Amino acid sequence: MSYATQMEAARRGIITPEMEAVAGEEKVDAEYVRSSVAEGRAVIPANRNHGGLKPCGIGRGLRTKINVNLGVSRDCCDIELELEKARLAIELKADAIMDLSCHGSTDEFRRRLIEMSPAAVGTVPIYDAVGFCDRDLKDMTAGDFLGVVEKHARDGVDFMTIHAGINRETAARFRKNPRLTNIVSRGGSLVFAWMEMTGRENPFYEHFDELLEICRRHDVTISLGDACRPGSLRDATDASQIQELIVLGELTRRAWERNVQVMIEGPGHMPLNEIAPNMLLEKKLCHDAPFYVLGPLVTDVAPGYDHITSAIGGALAAASGADFLCYVTPAEHLRLPTLEDMKEGIMAARIAAHAADIAKGIPGARRWDDDMSEARRNLDWERMFSLALDPEKARRYRRESQPEDQDSCTMCGKLCAVRSMNRVLGGSDL
Amino acid sequence: MSYATQMEAARRGIITPEMEAVAGEEKVDAEYVRSSVAEGRAVIPANRNHGGLKPCGIGRGLRTKINVNLGVSRDCCDIELELEKARLAIELKADAIMDLSCHGSTDEFRRRLIEMSPAAVGTVPIYDAVGFCDRDLKDMTAGDFLGVVEKHARDGVDFMTIHAGINRETAARFRKNPRLTNIVSRGGSLVFAWMEMTGRENPFYEHFDELLEICRRHDVTISLGDACRPGSLRDATDASQIQELIVLGELTRRAWERNVQVMIEGPGHMPLNEIAPNMLLEKKLCHDAPFYVLGPLVTDVAPGYDHITSAIGGALAAASGADFLCYVTPAEHLRLPTLEDMKEGIMAARIAAHAADIAKGIPGARRWDDDMSEARRNLDWERMFSLALDPEKARRYRRESQPEDQDSCTMCGKLCAVRSMNRVLGGSDL
Numbered sequence: 001m002s003y004a005t006q007m008e009a010a011r012r013g014i015i016t017p018e019m020e021a022v023a024g025e026e027k028v029d030a031e032y033v034r035s036s037v038a039e040g041r042a043v044i045p046a047n048r049n050h051g052g053l054k055p056c057g058i059g060r061g062l063r064t065k066i067n068v069n070l071g072v073s074r075d076c077c078d079i080e081l082e083l084e085k086a087r088l089a090i091e092l093k094a095d096a097i098m099d100l101s102c103h104g105s106t107d108e109f110r111r112r113l114i115e116m117s118p119a120a121v122g123t124v125p126i127y128d129a130v131g132f133c134d135r136d137l138k139d140m141t142a143g144d145f146l147g148v149v150e151k152h153a154r155d156g157v158d159f160m161t162i163h164a165g166i167n168r169e170t171a172a173r174f175r176k177n178p179r180l181t182n183i184v185s186r187g188g189s190l191v192f193a194w195m196e197m198t199g200r201e202n203p204f205y206e207h208f209d210e211l212l213e214i215c216r217r218h219d220v221t222i223s224l225g226d227a228c229r230p231g232s233l234r235d236a237t238d239a240s241q242i243q244e245l246i247v248l249g250e251l252t253r254r255a256w257e258r259n260v261q262v263m264i265e266g267p268g269h270m271p272l273n274e275i276a277p278n279m280l281l282e283k284k285l286c287h288d289a290p291f292y293v294l295g296p297l298v299t300d301v302a303p304g305y306d307h308i309t310s311a312i313g314g315a316l317a318a319a320s321g322a323d324f325l326c327y328v329t330p331a332e333h334l335r336l337p338t339l340e341d342m343k344e345g346i347m348a349a350r351i352a353a354h355a356a357d358i359a360k361g362i363p364g365a366r367r368w369d370d371d372m373s374e375a376r377r378n379l380d381w382e383r384m385f386s387l388a389l390d391p392e393k394a395r396r397y398r399r400e401s402q403p404e405d406q407d408s409c410t411m412c413g414k415l416c417a418v419r420s421m422n423r424v425l426g427g428s429d430l
Numbered sequence: 431m432s433y434a435t436q437m438e439a440a441r442r443g444i445i446t447p448e449m450e451a452v453a454g455e456e457k458v459d460a461e462y463v464r465s466s467v468a469e470g471r472a473v474i475p476a477n478r479n480h481g482g483l484k485p486c487g488i489g490r491g492l493r494t495k496i497n498v499n500l501g502v503s504r505d506c507c508d509i510e511l512e513l514e515k516a517r518l519a520i521e522l523k524a525d526a527i528m529d530l531s532c533h534g535s536t537d538e539f540r541r542r543l544i545e546m547s548p549a550a551v552g553t554v555p556i557y558d559a560v561g562f563c564d565r566d567l568k569d570m571t572a573g574d575f576l577g578v579v580e581k582h583a584r585d586g587v588d589f590m591t592i593h594a595g596i597n598r599e600t601a602a603r604f605r606k607n608p609r610l611t612n613i614v615s616r617g618g619s620l621v622f623a624w625m626e627m628t629g630r631e632n633p634f635y636e637h638f639d640e641l642l643e644i645c646r647r648h649d650v651t652i653s654l655g656d657a658c659r660p661g662s663l664r665d666a667t668d669a670s671q672i673q674e675l676i677v678l679g680e681l682t683r684r685a686w687e688r689n690v691q692v693m694i695e696g697p698g699h700m701p702l703n704e705i706a707p708n709m710l711l712e713k714k715l716c717h718d719a720p721f722y723v724l725g726p727l728v729t730d731v732a733p734g735y736d737h738i739t740s741a742i743g744g745a746l747a748a749a750s751g752a753d754f755l756c757y758v759t760p761a762e763h764l765r766l767p768t769l770e771d772m773k774e775g776i777m778a779a780r781i782a783a784h785a786a787d788i789a790k791g792i793p794g795a796r797r798w799d800d801d802m803s804e805a806r807r808n809l810d811w812e813r814m815f816s817l818a819l820d821p822e823k824a825r826r827y828r829r830e831s832q833p834e835d836q837d838s839c840t841m842c843g844k845l846c847a848v849r850s851m852n853r854v855l856g857g858s859d860l
Contacts, residue, residue, distance in 0.1 A: 335828055404504055411766055416616075424623045425612065
């Protein structure tokens with residue numbers, strides 16, 4: 001290959017096999033994909049060492065993608081269970097999987113995950129660094145952190161969350177503008193703690209050029225983490241969050257100078273009316289780099305239902321410009337998700353993404369809905385099931401409650417409006 | 431009493447006990463409630479015969495309310511089960527209950543429901559007419575329909591869905607503008623079928639003045655039904671829907687002339703980007719009458735998850751002006767909901783309503799979130815549970831998965847950002 005990264009190729013006018021694959025998947029022109037990658041408006045996370053990857057594009061004009069989190073930790077160190085979660089995520093059409101492993105056999109798990117996953121794999125190297133290095137955080141060095149990044153890059157990780165924006169300047173802004181919930185980003189809090197304990201600048205910020213060189217060599221897409229993502233409605237769109245976003249915009253340009261692909265991570269907890277303005281802010285301050293959001297969760301009060309609070313925020317965010325949604329499960333704020341929680345979270349995220357794709361006019365997105373509605377009008381239950389987001393659940397629900405009239409359902413029975421209209425418009429009485 | 435309806439009282443400058451109650455509940459000025467009711471921007475559904483009613487205001491500047499549907503039907507004729515659903519709805523803080531009974535002991539059920547419900551009770555008289563009168567629909571007369579309205583009014587029903595907007599003019603518009611899913615409103619399809627089979631004008635439209643007189647006498651709030659609410663994304667914001675809305679706006683003025691309170695019913699299935707424009711249309715064409723929406727469901731493809739598709743649409747609708755959300759359960763499009771489905775639906779609707787109240791700046795709405803987030807920052811689990819939308823589910827989730835560190839949860843364990851920040855900002859190491 002005569003190029004290091006997808007972005008380098010794109011800028012040199014080369015349409016890579018990955019761009020072709022994305023174009024085919026999205027039913028758009030390959031040249032559109034190339035120009036989007038060249039200008040940084042889209043990324044194709046595709047580490048050169050990730051064999052078996054099915055390339056996926058994230059960015060403007062492309063279908064909104066969803067990510068699933070999993071990984072081994074102190075409280076859940078069963079590699080096989082986490083791999084089962086990965087298989088479920090792929091079966092349920094997750095576009096990417098983030099391995100948030102932070103304890104135990106993180107190396108083995110990561111290797112096996114990359115080997116089995118056709119979906120892009122992301123990591124947060126600082127989690128692994130803290131879990132893997134058998135030292136206190138304050139004794140770790142910038143070299144330790146970069147070493148983990150390099151290791152993940154060699155293993156074939158397609159994108160990595162790097163909390164480079166919480167530098168001294170952002171930290172000072174945070175201290176001057178007190179927040180209700182401080183820093184709720186796990187990686188962000190670790191970087192902040194390290195800075196506090198060592199008195200040094202954020203290692204990912206200070207050594208950003210070295211980090212870019214590692215990412216360039218392996219074509220790792222940098223996902224610039226938002227340490228100051230709001231952890232409560234109160235903290236949304238505050239000085240710390242926006243200060244960090246400004247820094248992320250500057251880092252984006254530096255990455256692009258090296259042909260390293262970039263996306264930006266975003267909120268968080270956020271009132272519904274602040275979501276669209278935040279999408280604009282990201283696109284402006286970060287020069288149209290793809291936006292990867294967690295939530296946004298539109299209320300703080302619903303633990304147990306945060307797949308719903310985030311589906312509301314995610315749909316609105318993606319309709320207003322976000323490109324990539326991180327799933328949130330009903331277990332958020334309470335515990336690690338089970339397989340059942342994962343499924344709920346994936347379905348909610350897919351609904352949000354699809355609703356947004358219809359709203360932002362992604363070509364062909366609404367065809368699915370039209371097909372479903374045609375099946376509904378025809379009372380063609382088998383076709384409704386086959387088109388359903390979750391055919392198994394739809395089939396099970398109907399089976400549990402059999403109507404007297406087999407062509408309707410127990411919701412309306414003989415008063416079924418579809419049935420009545422079909423008869424009357426067909427010239428019959430009811 | 432020297433007034434027939436809340437609206438008459440309001441217009442005569444009288445602050446009724448119901449207005450006082452609403453003002454107390456909403457923490458707004460009673461004069462604000464009075465002027466809102468006088469101008470039709472808010473309603474207080476409060477039938478003079480509904481003893482034990484806790485009055486509830488619906489309209490601009492007031493908290494977004496939610497409604498729960500239930501009732502006896504051919505496929506579910508167990509009165510006791512439906513009353514259990516009503517008790518659950520009240521326990522879970524539903525603001526109103528619609529009795530959609532259409533078969534069997536509808537009279538007994540309605541009487542018992544009104545007797546036990548402090549929440550406003552609504553009905554759709556045409557369902558009961560079809561189920562109750564032992565005749566074919568086509569043999570029924572306008573007098574039969576009005577008779578049922580009168581009966582419900584005497585029984586103490588607080589608001590009634592009346593499909594008066596699907597008149598000959600709207601029906602002609604519907605025929606000229608073909609739809610993918612025709613008419614999916616159950617009541618609307620029955621009225622349309624009756625018109626087709628008898629060749630006559632919509633009886634609720636033709637006899638609207640008589641109907642108003644019944645409603646005025648008992649202070650029944652009319653909920654003007656939207657027969658042409660879209661049943662698919664494709665049909666949203668089409669000629670039939672908007673034509674009917676224009677007619678509903680005219681009927682609203684006629685009702686107001688008789689001091690009858692009115693709200694307007696709305697979509698339905700609708701792409702996310704069409705929701706805000708539709709809220710504007712309703713407020714303009716219906717002169718700021720409160721808007722009562724079903725959903726909107728932002729995609730057609732997710733049977734089994736329509737509590738989520740409608741929470742997304744409902745949140746956005748209420749943030750953009752809708753005042754009253756009808757809950758949708760996971761069973762929508764598939765079967766009658768169980769108690770468990772109901773709970774899911776109520777929680778989703780309450781999340782949507784609350785998220786919207788924060789967005790539209792309802793005074794005090796965000797206090798709940800701030801309290802929860804303060805408890806989160808303090809890792810005060812008991813307070814988090816007590817503040818949670820669903821304390822039982824939150825408690826159960828956490829209990830199912832015990833962390834090694836009792837102050838965090840298994841999601842992050844020792845890497846808990848809240849814990850880390852509390853330590854570092856408190857001057858300790860991690």
